[in-house]
Amino acid sequence: MPLVNISLVKGKPREYVRAIADGVHQALHETFHVPADDLFQIIHQCETEDLRYDANYLGVQRSNDIVLVHIVAGRWRDTETKKALYKRMAELLAEKPGIRAQDVHIILSPNDRDDWSFGNGLASYVKD
């Protein structure tokens, strides 16, 4: 169910970008109970001047390798589950493609079960 928007500065090799996307999905699978085949991602590769960030907000040292992961997902996850997601996603992206944890940013936008149609004109998560 999540709809994932991943934004980063363009210029990275395709395998690097793919590793980010795979790590994001793996973290959702492991911590958010997202099925392995529930994969819907849009990747935005931005010009440098079109992705603006503060390099020091909250004392976190960010670089031009920053990744902004914006996830639309159901609102029923609790705070502990969200914390597990953040921790695991930072770990996985540090492993591959090797992004510093300071550069991994995650923003959740909650919605409800009846807010999703995954094809066939149906509300996929509503039981009739």
Next chain:
Amino acid sequence: MPLVNISLVKGKPREYVRAIADGVHQALHETFHVPADDLFQIIHQCETEDLRYDANYLGVQRSNDIVLVHIVAGRWRDTETKKALYKRMAELLAEKPGIRAQDVHIILSPNDRDDWSFGNGLASYVKD
């Protein structure tokens, strides 16, 4: 009021993309009580590798013609209204430009009446 983000793989003729956008708006007009002139859409034509989807999640057979329609809209629609939107949007895009219902995906992000300013620095839907 809706803010509509439509994402698809680039390479389609302009008329094809326009027909998608028109069909999305028509479905909102018919089922979501969106005025005909309440049209605000951003179309994202992505590289193939930047729009990732599972081709079989929930048993729905998806193709590279997949369209992801992400709609920010007021939270006051009920489940029946949302189901009508999904059904009608799939029907209209099947008619024109001829997209299989399996490839039409719709995600709603709810917000409130005071979350919209349609110009002039005003909260457009708040009664003073």
Next chain:
Amino acid sequence: MPLVNISLVKGKPREYVRAIADGVHQALHETFHVPADDLFQIIHQCETEDLRYDANYLGVQRSNDIVLVHIVAGRWRDTETKKALYKRMAELLAEKPGIRAQDVHIILSPNDRDDWSFGNGLASYVKD
């Protein structure tokens, strides 16, 4: 904390686009209590046919200089605070780069304190 998506039609000078982004952030700082260094923006410079809008909805005369500012931000701001944001953002963009108030559109998507990770794998706004 806000995640800001700014969409406009491409073709403007870099300084013009930068002035929009700066004005958007300044308005958030002045009215929404966003720290000066809490800056995270993605700018989408669209083809003309990929940013669709009605030129007269609600009687507001829009032009191809339209700017759509979509802000993901915490849900705890009240209506008066939101109205102040809309007013101030329109004022600032009118000053620089000189955008008509009719062309400034702002959409808020609310979320919660535990929906944000600004690096290091932590829920940045959750107190342990």
